[in-house]
Amino acid sequence: MTNLSVNINKVATLRNARGENVPDVERVAVDCETFGAQGITVHPRPDERHIKHEDVFALRPLIKTEFNIEGYPSPEFMDLVLKVKPEQVTLVPDAPDALTSNAGWNVTEHKEFLTEIIDRLREAGIRSSVFVDPDVAMIKAAAKTGADRVELYTKPYADMYPSDPEKAVAPYVEASKAAHNCGLGVNAGHDLNLANLRYFHEKVPYLNEVSIGHAIIADALYLGLKETIKQYKECLS
Numbered sequence: 720m721t722n723l724s725v726n727i728n729k730v731a732t733l734r735n736a737r738g739e740n741v742p743d744v745e746r747v748a749v750d751c752e753t754f755g756a757q758g759i760t761v762h763p764r765p766d767e768r769h770i771k772h773e774d775v776f777a778l779r780p781l782i783k784t785e786f787n788i789e790g791y792p793s794p795e796f797m798d799l800v801l802k803v804k805p806e807q808v809t810l811v812p813d814a815p816d817a818l819t820s821n822a823g824w825n826v827t828e829h830k831e832f833l834t835e836i837i838d839r840l841r842e843a844g845i846r847s848s849v850f851v852d853p854d855v856a857m858i859k860a861a862a863k864t865g866a867d868r869v870e871l872y873t874k875p876y877a878d879m880y881p882s883d884p885e886k887a888v889a890p891y892v893e894a895s896k897a898a899h900n901c902g903l904g905v906n907a908g909h910d911l912n913l914a915n916l917r918y919f920h921e922k923v924p925y926l927n928e929v930s931i932g933h934a935i936i937a938d939a940l941y942l943g944l945k946e947t948i949k950q951y952k953e954c955l956s
């Protein structure tokens with residue numbers, strides 16, 4: 720079974736445009752769960768342009784499924800997640816000014832740093848996931864850090880899918896098998912959408928979870944949030 724974690728960053732982007740509380744990020748998170756989401760993802764960025772630290776604290780007691788917090792493990796980020804204690808933390812190598820996540824970790828280069836961070840998460844009882852490109856060497860290195868899972872960065876898949884789905888998915892099939900063989904769970908995300916998700920799910924084995932935000936919130940403008948989540952879950956059934 721592959722779980723759907725809804726990333727609600729873009730709900731906060733819309734709310735922040737007016738500085739008040741419309742739409743209500745907390746209510747949307749709870750409604751996503753009611754509509755069938757099996758997790759809620761947020762990616763609080765250093766400039767708090769969408770999810771703010773105060774959102775993360777407010778969401779914690781409301782989320783009854785799996786709370787997944789993504790981000791670069793700066794001292795501020797680690798302080799936040801160790802206080803909030805989500806079920807899962809996804810470590811992402813983004814620079815503070817990144818427009819959005821655009822690559823996985825060079826795990827071999829940052830192995831010591833990641834190992835120390837992952838030790839701290841494990842001691843706090845938090846599952847760790849390392850954001851990686853579909854690169855078998857990086858996945859083997861991630862296993863050596865003590866991580867519980869990897870999250871496969873799926874933008875290259877999303878970009879190539881319309882022209883050559885078979886070629887687009889091939890590295891992810893290999894990456895997922897390699898992760899499984901190393902004892903790692905497998906998550907995936909970035910630019911997955913209603914057009915490319917079903918094929919990804921059909922072809923990639925051992926997929927524990929996908930986190931999807933941008934496309935879900937965009938589709939919800941037309942379909943409504945309840946119907947959108949239903950359709951994404953159908954792609955994973």
Ligand SMILES: CC(=O)[C@@H](O)[C@H](O)COP(=O)(O)O
Binds near residue numbers: 811908909932
């Ligand atoms: C790690 C990842 O792929 C997502 O968290 C993505 O970066 C969403 O972040 P934004 O919503 O800020 O684009």
Ligand SMILES: NCC(=O)COP(=O)(O)O
Binds near residue numbers: 726760789907909931
């Ligand atoms: N980890 C990926 C994520 O949370 C959402 O990415 P996107 O669907 O907003 O591109």
